[in-house]
Each structure stands twice: as structure tokens, then as C-alpha cells.
Amino acid sequence: MASPDMLKTEGLRCIWPDGTVALDGLELSIRVGEVIALLGGNGAGKSSLLLSLNGILKPRSGRVLLRDEPLDYSARGLKALRQEVGIVFQNPDAQLFASSVYEDISFGLCNLALPEPDVRRRVEVAMELVGVAELARKPVHHLSFGQKKRVALAGVLAMEPSVLLLDEPTAGLDPQGADAIMRFIRDLQSTSGMTVVVATHDIEMVPLFCDRACVMERGRVLFEGEVASMFEHRDLVRKAGLRLPRIAHLIEILVLKDGFTLPGNAMTIGEARKILKQLNVKSDENGSVQG
């Protein structure tokens, strides 16, 4: 992939006010139009990285580049940055503050000082997009957790950012809700060409919905690359307090412990089926030779 970098960090070092080192010389490139997963155990610095990509957390040293330009931390620079880089927080209750869904979604747009008809149009498009149109006039505290998550997403999407930062988008959702939201984000990405950064623990969804992955530990990048190559670097994945997707783990055990010779690696059910089908075809051929 020769696409240019959308966001890039160089030796990024961030320290929280209490002295905790959140990011420790982090180097990462996020390419235009990809979905990249930020993986790491608790306290690995995923959320801190998202905050620094949005200009909330200022680096102690090193820098963040947006389209090869260092971030401008002046008030005007931050405003432009946050229009381009939107963040959806893990806990929707920390993000939704207005008294009704419609008002909350309109907040970011009003801050962009758009004319009212534009704001209304964009709010309606965003509500339609994430499927909360019928909740428009509801007070936020009457919504379910899943609905709140969607409204929080709509509030950011309405601002039409070119980069979407998602902090644990699937946490707290039921399995189908989690799949639905990831599929939605994948679709959105492929239609709009948006760049998406997903910080997550949900390792199973990474091979399904992400192009690349970045494994973090203690504020550093352990591994950065195509999701498919995570299998080869599984020692790094495990070092970060994570594990492989179940299917990948199964394949690994089959090869290492049970002596299978498989025609490739698999991380998803689809990939595993392909491998097993190939095996099946081979054993059929063997069978016909013998018979």
C-alpha cells in the first residue's frame, strides 16, 4: 500500500498530570482510508493515544502530524483539527450532555458555526445513518446503552470528519449489536473513504473489520502491520497481554501439537473454511488414488 499517511506520530511522549507515562516514544503511521486497530491491554496507552491524536493531550516531547503537518495547538488550530478528527468515547454518558438526542447531535455542528438549515440537514442525515431518527426528541437518559452509543457516534459523524477515532466501540454491547456497529463502520469507511482508528480489546473483530493492527504495550508500539501478519508475530501479541483470535489459536494448536500440515493460516471462520476445504479436496484426491 503506497497511500500517504493521514496521521503520524514521531517519538510521541505524553505524561499525565499525576506523573504516569502514558505514551513513551510512540511511532505510528495511520494511512489514508484504512481501518486500523489499536490493540493493547489495560493501561497500554490506547486511549491516551486517541486523545493526543485529537489534540486533547499535549505531547511532552515528539509530535503528531496530520497530513504531514505538525498539529497546531492554538485555539483556531485545534478547532480545525477537531473538525477533521472526530472522537467517540467509550462511555456515551461522558459524551452526551444535551437534554435531547437532536440537541446533542447538533452541538458539534453549531460549534462549526454552520447556517441553521445546514445544521438541520446534517443532523437528520446523521440520525438516519446510525438509525436513531425516531429517537430525535427523546431525553438522553431514556435511551438504552446501545442507543446512547449510536447517538454519540451520530454526534461525531454529523461533523463529517475525515478521521474517526473510536474508543472501544463494541464494549458493553451484545454480540449482535457489536457486530452491527462494526459492520456499519466498515461500510461507512468504504463508501466515504474515511480513516478509522479503533482502540479495542475485542480481538475477534479485528481480522473481520480492520486492515491493519497496532499492538501497544506501556505506551510503545510492539507491532504494527497487516492484520494477517499478526499470526507470525503472535509472541508480541501475547506479550502485550492479548491473545490471538480463537480460530487462529486453534490453527496454531493443530499445527504445533497435533502435527497437521495446513495450507495456510486463518484468523476468521471464513479463512478456516477455505483451508479445511482445501484439505478436504486433497484427502479426496488421495482417496481416489488409493481406490
Add this chain to the structure above:
Amino acid sequence: MRTLDHYAASSRLRDVAPGYKLLYALPPIAMVLWVDSALFALLVFGLMSGPVVMKGGVRLADYLRWLLLPAAFLLTATAAVAFDISVHPEPFLFSIPLGSAFIGVTSAGFARAIHLAFKALASVSCLYFIAFTTPVADLGRSMASLGIPALLIEMTLLVYRFVFLLFETALEMATAQRSRLGYAGTAASFRSLASLASNLFLFSARRAEEVYVAMECRGYDGSIRVLAPSPRAQRLSFAGIALVEGTLFCVAIATHFGRLF
């Protein structure tokens, strides 16, 4: 039980412009307090409760249950008015001797208590009319058109949004404490309540910080600007409301000067 807020959000009268509802419900409070008549109070009570139940879609049983809430206060307060103390037992309808004096209920005291109860109930029904039909957010927006400072309204609406969150959190913490026998004795109860309160404070501080950061991410610059859902508010005929209020006022005058009721 659902909160008042739920009723307001799902009321069929929700879309009536808040100003009209305030105009309908607030003047009668003053009239009820001015006119000292149980029948007039009943009239106002009917005018307020009728629309809430019949037009707004609140179940009568639910509405009556909500009325029980102030009724408890009402009973204790009016009882104090009804009872009197005297050295002679004659003026009392019934009395109990207490040393050399008597405590009991006179017919005048009883009438006063009944009047008071009706007046209070009618006033409550006026406020219930607003509470059952108008969400706080709508009320806030109509306050803006009255020239109340934006800062005050923003704060009201933020408090309104987060008081539910605080309440929910407090409830969860209390349940967690109860499940570990936190309220099993007086001493334990006090300890648990104290730690609940201090934890809630820390929670609020942290949540405030989070919300501030999240708002900053969406371009917050010191003033909260949002757009309300497109106004679908029905504008009832102003003349109609004026007529109802006018008639009620005439009845109030007639009652006050003893020509009616």
C-alpha cells in the same frame, strides 16, 4: 413507577407550545390562593386534571397515585390547622383533656382545614398539569424567550441531564453496598451512607472532567449552542385560552365576593 419525566416526554400535549401551557396553568394558582372556596378549588382541579388524563393520555390510576405523594404532606399540615387548644371543652366537636386544657377540633378549624386541603390540592394540580405535559428541556427553551440569561438555562438543562445519571449511580452504589450488608445496622448504615456520599462526589468530579473533554472534542468554546428539534409546536388559539382564563377569573371574583359557591 415511571418518572414524571417519562409522562411528559410521551404526553400527547407535549407538542403544544410551552408558553400556552404555562398561561393555562399558572394564573389559576393565584386565583385559587386568593379565592377561599373549596368548590372553586375543585373547579380548578378539574380543569387541570381533566386534560392531563383525557387529552394527555396519563392513566387515571397513575395520576391518582401521583396525587398521593403531596397528599401525605397535606394530611400532616392540615391536621395542625384543624386542631385547637382551649380551657373549655364546649367549642370542640370532639376533644381530649390534657391537664387543665383540652385539645380538639372545632367546626371552624375543621372547615379551615378542608378549605386549605382543597386549595393546596388544586395548586398542586396546576403544577402537575405542567409537569405531566412539558419536558424540562422544552420548559428551558421557553425560558429563553422570556429573557432569562442563557447561562442559567444551560446550567438548568445540564443539571437536569446529569441528575438522572447521579441518581442512577447512587442507586447502583447503594445496591452494591446493600449486597455486602452495608445497611445491616445503624453504625454500618451511617458508615455506608458517608462513603456513598463521598464516592458520589468523586464520581461527579470525574464525570464533569470527562464531559468537559468530550465537549472540547466537539469544538466547545465556552457557550453551549444547540438546535432544538424543528418546532412542531401546535399553536392553540390564544383566544380560547384567554376565554377560559377570563371566565375562570370572573368566577373567582364572583366567588370571592360571595355571589357564587
